[in-house]
Amino acid sequence: MLRLTAIISFKHMKKHNQELDIDEDLALEHKSLILERIGWILMLLFVVAAALGFTGRGGIINDKTEGSTAAGIEVAYERFLRRDAPSTLKITLHEPSSQVRFSKAFYEKVRIEEVVPEPKQVQVTHESILYTFEGAPVNASLLFYLKPQKAGSLQYMVDNGKHQLSISQYIYP
Amino acid sequence: MDSVIRGVIVYFFLLLIFRISGKRTLSEATVFDFVLLLIISETTQQALLADDYSITNGFLLITTLLIVDVGMSLFKQRFTAVEKILDGVPLIIIDNGKMLKERMKKSRVNESDIMESARELQGLENLDQIKYAILEKDGKITIIPKENK
Known part of the structure; x- marks a missing residue:
């Protein structure tokens, strides 16, 4: 057997x-x-x-800037992000302005851990999140420390009340 | 739900990457290979757990990994072709005393690797005493000595 x-x-x-x-x-x-x-x-x-830099966190491909001095607003950001990995968004205001608005997609997919300098007021609506800063001087830089929460494409608008920029990022799982 | 998906993805990623890296990659582990393995396991652990260190998550991941592993073993048992593709097949590298150099080169095996196994497994002193040397699925080399050793 x-x-x-x-x-x-x-x-x-x-x-x-x-x-x-x-x-x-x-x-x-x-x-x-x-x-x-x-x-x-x-x-x-x-x-x-x-x-x-195609997978995020550094690299020549990854670092991008939208806007210019002429546009009044400049946003430095990372093209590729990773879920739960910290990232920084730097906004430079070249015109006297105290407000920065992000469209809905931004706060839906990203958790804003910290904003430097601290905003005077934050307003969340169905369409956007609005940060108001007290007495931001010309060429002031605003730092947004972020943690992406959802993987996939992230497209949103940033504006300072006068000019609007379209930001396109991708969040890896 | 997230943990289960993470577990399954990491399982298949590791399966694929170690299959691609070849049989010989970690078969004869040196001290450095061992350290490398520890780093890989630590990195895998972070990818699996993310920021959830709860016991529930740990239990869920362990169960997921074992279920996938049991499932794969049943699948491989049912379909031998899949087993061959995933685990690889043994390869003769010394055939009736003749060294098959081309196969050895492609498999990243040299004479000293064969002699190391010959000494360790059979207590042989030289290559002439080997009848067959086989590179097994797990990357180890097994030796069948000539009868009049």
Whole structure:
């Protein structure tokens, strides 16, 4: 009975040189080696892409700026974010203004951990979140420390009451 | 729900990355390989747990990983082709005393690796005493000595 079980369980094994029971599959081994090499290249590309900034947190591709001195508002941000990983958004106001408004998508997908300088007032509506600062001087920088909460594309508008900028980011899981 | 998805994704990612890295990657672990393995496990732990260190989350993740593992073992048992693809197949690297250099090169095995296994497993002194050397699925090298050793 035991012998029969052994014969049944080893029936798919080949005999090499009529003596060695081995489940060798050279065709599969060859394909596996090719896939391994492709996998190594993909892993290398992934690391290079990460070094360039495609996966967020630093890198030349990742750091972006929208707006200009002429537009009155400038937003420096990261193109790629990661869920639960901290990030900073820097807004520079080149015109006298005390208000910064973000559209709804921003506060739905991102948790604002801290704002420097501290705003005088924060108002949340169905459409936007409005920060009011007291006596912000020209060329003042506002820092928003953020923690993305939901993965996926993040598109929102930022405005200082006069000019509006469109920001596009991507949050990795 | 989030923990279950994390567990399943991490399981399959690790399965894929270690399959791609090849049989020999961590088979003969040196001290540095061991340290590397510890770093990988620590990184995996952070990706799995995120900021939820509760006992519930820990239990949920352990259960998820084991269920997926049991499921995969049943799946591989049912479909041997899948088992071969996921776990790989053994490969003869010394055939009847003849060294198969091309296979050794592609599999990242050299003569000293074979001799190390020959000494450790069979107490052999030289390559001439080996009839078959097989690179197993787990990356280890097994040795069948010639009869008149």
